[in-house]
Amino acid sequence: MEFEFDLEWCLTGAKYLTPNESARVNANPTDGKAIDALILANKSYIHSINVLNDYCKPQMAEYRKSVVKHEDSEIQSQALDKLYSKYLIEFKKHKMPLK
Structure with a gap:
């Protein structure tokens, strides 16, 4: 992994x-x-x-880019919202293994 x-x-x-x-x-x-x-x-x-790493890479990259470029807080917030929304969808789809 x-x-x-x-x-x-x-x-x-x-x-x-x-x-x-x-x-x-x-x-x-x-x-x-x-x-x-x-x-x-x-x-x-x-x-x-793992969910972030496996299913949210484009959104993570967009958020990181906004931070690295020191874009204004509204743009960073929007990128973070997109990342979090995608994460929630994927987290619900990919349940945590019990073992």
């Missing part, structure tokens, strides 16, 4: 998106339910990255 994203940044981001799950595991590293919840949350995060 090849990511178009910085994987280390993404995994660091996952910690910020799973603070409750991470805190439960840190508080009790042997709690199986807490570990399972953290694993599921991180799988969901990785699945989101």
Whole structure:
């Protein structure tokens, strides 16, 4: 699997998106339910990255271009809205694998 994203940044981001799950595991590293919840949350995060990477590349490129070119905030916002709309459609189509 090849990511178009910085994987280390993404995994660091996952910690910020799973603070409750991470805190439960840190508080009790042997709690199986807490570990399972953290694993599921991180799988969901990785699945989101995969959906963006596999199905939203043109929209991602358009958004990145608007940021790199320092286009005005309205253009960047429109590009981000297009990216997010496409992401939602594709995320619903491509359910997260359970395993």
